[in-house]
Amino acid sequence: MSPSSALADTARVGQGAPPRLELIGLTVEFGATTALADVDIAIAPGEIVGLLGHNGAGKTTLFNVVSGVIPASSGSVLLDGAVLGPVITPAGAAARGITVIHQEPALVPNLTVFDNLFLARPGGTRRELRIRAQEALDRVGSSADLDLPVAALSLGQRQLVDLARGMLGSDMRLLLLDEPTAALGKRETVALHGLIRRLAAEGVAVVYVSHRLPDILDICTRAIVLRGGRLAVDRPTSEFTPATIAEALVPDLREVNLAYSKPGAERIAVPSYGVSARAGEVVGVFGMAGGEQFDLAARLGGADTPILCVLDGTEVEIDSPRTALRRRVHSVPPDRDTDGLLGGQSAIDNVLLPWFGHGVGSSWWVTPRTGGEIYDRARRELNILGPDARAEISQYSGGNRQKHLLARWMYPSPPDVLVMAQPTQGVDVGARLDIVDAVRAAAAAGAAVLVCSAESDEIASMCDRSYVVVGERTTSVPRTPEFNEDLLSALLALAAPTEPTPKAANE
Amino acid sequence: MNLGNVKIFLARNGIFIALLALIILFTVLNPNFLSLNNGQNILTQASELGLVALALGFLVMSGTIDLSVGSVASASAVTAGLVMSSTGSTVLGIAAGLFVGLVAGCLNGFLVSYLGLNSFVVTLGALSVWGGLAMLVSGGKTVPRSELPDSFREIGTAAVGPVPVQIVILVVAIVAAWYLLNRTTFGKQILAVGGSQRASRLMGVNVPRTRFILFVMSGVVAAFAGIMLAAKVQSASPTIGVGMELDALTVVLLGGVAFEGGVGRISGIVAGLLFFRVLRTGLVFLQASPFLQTVLVGATLILAVALDSSIQRVIRSSWAKLGKRAVEKVEDVERSEGSPALPQRR
Numbered sequence: 075m076s077p078s079s080a081l082a083d084t085a086r087v088g089q090g091a092p093p094r095l096e097l098i099g100l101t102v103e104f105g106a107t108t109a110l111a112d113v114d115i116a117i118a119p120g121e122i123v124g125l126l127g128h129n130g131a132g133k134t135t136l137f138n139v140v141s142g143v144i145p146a147s148s149g150s151v152l153l154d155g156a157v158l159g160p161v162i163t164p165a166g167a168a169a170r171g172i173t174v175i176h177q178e179p180a181l182v183p184n185l186t187v188f189d190n191l192f193l194a195r196p197g198g199t200r201r202e203l204r205i206r207a208q209e210a211l212d213r214v215g216s217s218a219d220l221d222l223p224v225a226a227l228s229l230g231q232r233q234l235v236d237l238a239r240g241m242l243g244s245d246m247r248l249l250l251l252d253e254p255t256a257a258l259g260k261r262e263t264v265a266l267h268g269l270i271r272r273l274a275a276e277g278v279a280v281v282y283v284s285h286r287l288p289d290i291l292d293i294c295t296r297a298i299v300l301r302g303g304r305l306a307v308d309r310p311t312s313e314f315t316p317a318t319i320a321e322a323l324v325p326d327l328r329e330v331n332l333a334y335s336k337p338g339a340e341r342i343a344v345p346s347y348g349v350s351a352r353a354g355e356v357v358g359v360f361g362m363a364g365g366e367q368f369d370l371a372a373r374l375g376g377a378d379t380p381i382l383c384v385l386d387g388t389e390v391e392i393d394s395p396r397t398a399l400r401r402r403v404h405s406v407p408p409d410r411d412t413d414g415l416l417g418g419q420s421a422i423d424n425v426l427l428p429w430f431g432h433g434v435g436s437s438w439w440v441t442p443r444t445g446g447e448i449y450d451r452a453r454r455e456l457n458i459l460g461p462d463a464r465a466e467i468s469q470y471s472g473g474n475r476q477k478h479l480l481a482r483w484m485y486p487s488p489p490d491v492l493v494m495a496q497p498t499q500g501v502d503v504g505a506r507l508d509i510v511d512a513v514r515a516a517a518a519a520g521a522a523v524l525v526c527s528a529e530s531d532e533i534a535s536m537c538d539r540s541y542v543v544v545g546e547r548t549t550s551v552p553r554t555p556e557f558n559e560d561l562l563s564a565l566l567a568l569a570a571p572t573e574p575t576p577k578a579a580n581e
Numbered sequence: 582m583n584l585g586n587v588k589i590f591l592a593r594n595g596i597f598i599a600l601l602a603l604i605i606l607f608t609v610l611n612p613n614f615l616s617l618n619n620g621q622n623i624l625t626q627a628s629e630l631g632l633v634a635l636a637l638g639f640l641v642m643s644g645t646i647d648l649s650v651g652s653v654a655s656a657s658a659v660t661a662g663l664v665m666s667s668t669g670s671t672v673l674g675i676a677a678g679l680f681v682g683l684v685a686g687c688l689n690g691f692l693v694s695y696l697g698l699n700s701f702v703v704t705l706g707a708l709s710v711w712g713g714l715a716m717l718v719s720g721g722k723t724v725p726r727s728e729l730p731d732s733f734r735e736i737g738t739a740a741v742g743p744v745p746v747q748i749v750i751l752v753v754a755i756v757a758a759w760y761l762l763n764r765t766t767f768g769k770q771i772l773a774v775g776g777s778q779r780a781s782r783l784m785g786v787n788v789p790r791t792r793f794i795l796f797v798m799s800g801v802v803a804a805f806a807g808i809m810l811a812a813k814v815q816s817a818s819p820t821i822g823v824g825m826e827l828d829a830l831t832v833v834l835l836g837g838v839a840f841e842g843g844v845g846r847i848s849g850i851v852a853g854l855l856f857f858r859v860l861r862t863g864l865v866f867l868q869a870s871p872f873l874q875t876v877l878v879g880a881t882l883i884l885a886v887a888l889d890s891s892i893q894r895v896i897r898s899s900w901a902k903l904g905k906r907a908v909e910k911v912e913d914v915e916r917s918e919g920s921p922a923l924p925q926r927r
Contacts, residue, residue: 377783399785407783414783416776418843419769427773428784430766440764482784 092155094119094279095140095248100149102135102303109135111303112149119247122270122280124294124311126287126319131300133283137250141174142167153247171247173240177256179232181239183225187211187218191239210238215269230262237269249273249280255289256364267293285363285528287319287562288569319562337538341522342403342491343384344370348548349541350384351491351522356513358533358540359526360551360561362569366543367526368408371495374398374524375405377413385491399428401490404483408495408526414479415467422449422463424478429486445486452481455515457508473505480509484516492516492523498532510536530561544568596835596852603856607863614866621745627858628747629654629806629813631851633825634832635758636802638850640795641833642762644775644842645693645700647799649685649707650829654807654822656715657681661808662724662817671733678808679801685711686800690793708826715819724817737812747809759847771795775842831878832857834885857881 093116102110110132117123127133138144140151142162151158153170181190191207198206207220216234218227224235233254240246251270255263270293274280284290290297291311297319299307338353347370351357361367373381373392380393385401392398398405407413415424426434426445435444449463456477460470467478480497483489497513498506513536517523527533533540534557542549542564549568551560608615633650640647661678665671689707693700726734739746762768773781774791782788803822811817836853838845860881864874 375783395783396785396787405783407780412777413780416773416780416843418776418839419772423769427769428786430769435766438765438767440766440769 091119092152093117094121094154095281096152096155097136097140098150098152100136100139100151101147102132102139102144103147108303110139110146110300113300113303113305115298115305115308117248117279117281119277119279120274121296122274122282122294124290124297125281125283125300126290126297127300127306132303133300134252135303136300137174137252137281137283140167140248141172141250168240171245172250173237173246173248174250175233175236175240175252175254177253179229179236181224181232181236184223186221186223187227187235188220190224190235191220191242206242207238210241211235213241214238215265228262230258230266233258233262233266234269246273246278249278251280251282251284253284253363254282255284255286256362263289286569288566290319338520339386340384341386342524344374344381345384346382347541347543349524349543351524353490353520353522354517355539356517356523356525356537358537358561359524359543360530360533360540360565361526361528361543362565363528365528366545367528368495370543371405371408371493371524371526374403374491374493375407377405377407399432402487403491403493404487404489406480406483406492406494406497408499410472410476410479414482415475417468418466420464421461421467421470421478422446424467425449425452425482426486428482433487448486449481452485455485456481456512473501476501477505477509480512484512488516488519489521492521493526494524495526496529496532497525497527498535499527499529506535530558530565533561534558542568596837596849596856600852600856600859603859603863607859607866610863611866614863619862619866621748623855623858623862624751625745625747625813626862627854628751629810630825630828630832630858631751631854632754632802632806632809633799634829634836634850634854635754635847636795636799637826637829638833638836638838638845638847639758639762639771640700640792640799641830641838641840642775642842642845643771643792643795644778645792645795646704646830647689647796647803648701648704648826648830649689649711650799650803650806651822651825651827652708652711652715653682653685653800653803654810654825655819656685656711656718656807657804658807658811658817658821659715659719659724659819662729662811663719665730665733665817666724666728669730671730671736674730674733675808679804681711682800682802682804682807683797684800685804686797687793689800690796693796694789694793712823719819721819723819726815729811729815729817733812734815737809737815747813750809755847755851758850762845762847767791767794772843772845775839775844777843827882828857828878831882831885835881840886853885 095115095117097113097115100110100113100115101108113132113136125133125136135144139146139162142164145161146159151162153172158167158170182193185193188204188207191210192203204220211218211220211234214234214237216231216238218231218235224232227235240249249270254266258266267289270280270282282290282294291314294311297307297309297311297314298305299319337355340350341353343350347359347366349357349359349370359367359370369378370381372378374383376392376395376398380391382389382391384390385403390397390401392401392403395405411417416427419427422445426449430440430444431438434448435441446463452458453463458470458474458477458481460474467475470478476497476499480494483492492513494513498509501509513523513525525533525537537553539553540551540557540561542551542561544565545568547568549564551557551564554560604615613619633654637647637650657678660681661674664677665674668674685707689700689704692698692703736746741749762771770781770786770791773784773786774788778788803825806825807822810821814821832853833845833850834840834853835856836845836849836851838849857878860877861874864877
């Protein structure tokens with residue numbers, strides 16, 4: 075058992091001291107949707123609590139309320155027994171010792187470390203400030219030069235600087251970490267975890283959000299699972315196994331009818347990733363948040379480093395989006411609003427734009443009616459709701475925008491290979507089912523579909539089988555009744571640290 | 582139609598209302614303003630600027646800019662004049678002038694599209710280069726009326742029936758530009774590239790080629806406008822196009838083309854052009870000082886940019902409200918993770 079968890083246990087049985095952070099009946103509503111519903115959580119000083127849940131489960135909302143970014147609809151937030159608010163501001167939260175570390179450190183890259191540490195902070199003399207800055211850096215174990223621009227630092231170093239900045243504001247009492255290791259390497263992760271344990275030993279309460287289950291099991295003493303804005307599970311991590319965590323995470327999804335179509339010939343094989351798919355198959359590629367499966371998706375779309383793959387038995391190097399399109403490899407990017415849709419263009423143009431003159435209309439002239447039938451069909455089959463075809467795409471809701479993006483790559487020109495990166499991310503359950511049905515239909519029509527995702531249930535909801543990719547390693551997971559748990563176990567097995575971490579060594 | 586839609590309508594069509602108001606204002610101040618003769622005069626004056634503004638409008642829609650159009654017009658006009666005065670051939674002169682525009686456009690396009698240099702910087706440099714070259718080749722002297730061939734001077738005063746040739750050319754250009762933007766794949770790609778380079782590339786749009794073509798078009802059109810101007814004033818001055826880039830940019834921005842690209846309409850540019858020319862002509866009618874005209878034109882540019890950003894804001898906020906109403910019908914979990922108003926989400 076690690077020293078921090080021992081400390082946490084003593085803190086919890088502590089002599090009537092109030093918890094460091096206490097949420098009582100916390101509820102947050104956005105219009106008609108409830109992001110957090112009546113959540114009660116208490117965290118003692120020195121505890122490291124893992125916060126788990128799918129996208130939309132309310133993790134970010136919880137962070138935002140506690141750090142004063144958005145107000146709660148009802149309920150209260152207590153820090154050391156004192157009610158925060160009624161209105162909490164980000165500055166107020168920071169002054170009370172609440173520090174938030176995001177996945178992307180909130181630093182100005184072109185300024186030096188020193189300037190970043192004291193940006194928009196009350197100062198003192200320069201000498202004084204430099205001494206305080208150095209102390210803060212030493213405390214977080216950063217060796218960064220004060221006069222180096224932040225842009226020169228690695229992401230791990232930047233995170234340490236961000237942490238140091240949090241410590242300079244006030245005495246740190248509560249540390250909120252949002253996917254802090256998503257972009258870090260093994261060694262940096264170990265270092266960060268060491269620092270978090272040290273801070274916890276000093277009495278800081280830590281809330282740790284991560285999609286990386288191994289990280290949660292490694293560092294946290296307790297795990298809290300949110301599901302649909304409600305508190306689903308709150309137990310010590312020692313009671314969890316990968317299987318029980320997976321069970322806790324699986325949302326109540328309608329079982330999709332995976333009428334198993336007989337797969338045809340091999341459509342695509344990517345030797346460098348050990349991934350292949352046959353016509354009529356929907357194949358998952360599962361991995362860490364921000365992991366290699368997304369590189370694969372981007373490269374197959376021609377957006378990244380050229381990649382060698384075998385398409386229908388012919389070796390092809392995909393080196394640009396145009397090559398991919400010529401080979402009928404269609405790629406749905408992960409971020410619909412920055413990489414996919416054009417906010418200022420109409421809904422119909424967003425679907426048809428790549429295809430004018432390539433299957434839709436003549437190569438030069440376009441009339442308002444060009445491709446109308448194709449658009450109408452896509453709209454019907456994907457069950458798209460919202461304003462009409464001429465309305466600009468920004469007027470549609472998130473789920474319907476995502477359906478438009480999928481429609482672009484599925485209907486005007488049916489793909490041989492359809493590569494999708496988190497196709498149902500940030501859409502509601504109804505839209506998710508529509509999308510799954512459409513993807514299954516595309517496969518039944520002869521396409522090979524690759525679904526790249528960091529969410530096991532996204533894969534489980536639509537795929538016939540899956541690969542799990544971590545770093546250079548790939549394993550294959552067949553579809554079984556426990557598909558979701560199998561995926562997570564496979565991920566844990568692949569991601570298992572090769573060198574023992576302190577905790578593993580103690581067990 | 583609800584209030585949100587009315588707001589969007591007004592924000593997008595403000596320039597048409599402003600144009601109407603301006604015409605009424607000048608007519609009230611001087612009833613002679615609203616005459617067929619004056620209308621024809623305004624359109625004739627607007628012709629060259631209109632051509633340049635249309636071509637520049639496409640560039641701005643695609644997310645770039647060309648500040649060199651005025652200098653290119655000067656260099657082309659004076660080159661055409663010099664060639665005509667030495668060879669006596671109108672055709673050769675015009676060809677030489679257009680060639681200058683072609684070269685200028687290709688250079689800008691190559692540097693911006695294929696070498697990835699900043700269009701503002703490149704074309705600001707080109708503004709100096711071509712302005713300087715125009716002075717250099719002509720020794721700073723205007724090619725006078727007497728040295729230009731008769732056939733060239735006749736172009737400047739030609740007319741189709743009662744309509745001056747300048748107006749005919751302008752109308753043809755407007756129709757062609759409208760077709761290009763609204764009825765061709767290329768037109769859709771222009772707006773796509775301006776909306777998001779990355780998304781366009783992922784859709785297979787050839788982003789550098791699209792912009793290159795637009796730069797070439799801008800250069801050639803500027804050259805053509807310079808030569809038209811020379812024919813109209815019956816002499817080829819090396820400073821004939823000075824300031825044209827700012828006038829054209831004012832027109833484009835007044836016309837509601839978003840400075841950051843991705844949004845624009847031909848009808849807007851035409852209305853912006855008319856507003857600009859009506860303002861100038863109206864001030865002449867009121868016998869305002871020419872210096873005051875310059876002041877007002879500058880103020881209009883600032884107004885246009887301010888309008889542009891506030892228009893985009895109004896549209897976005899109205900949409901957000903309309904969108905919210907739609908979302909209440911179609912429950913969307915995404916909003917529970919972060920509504921668009923939250924600053925920490927991109």
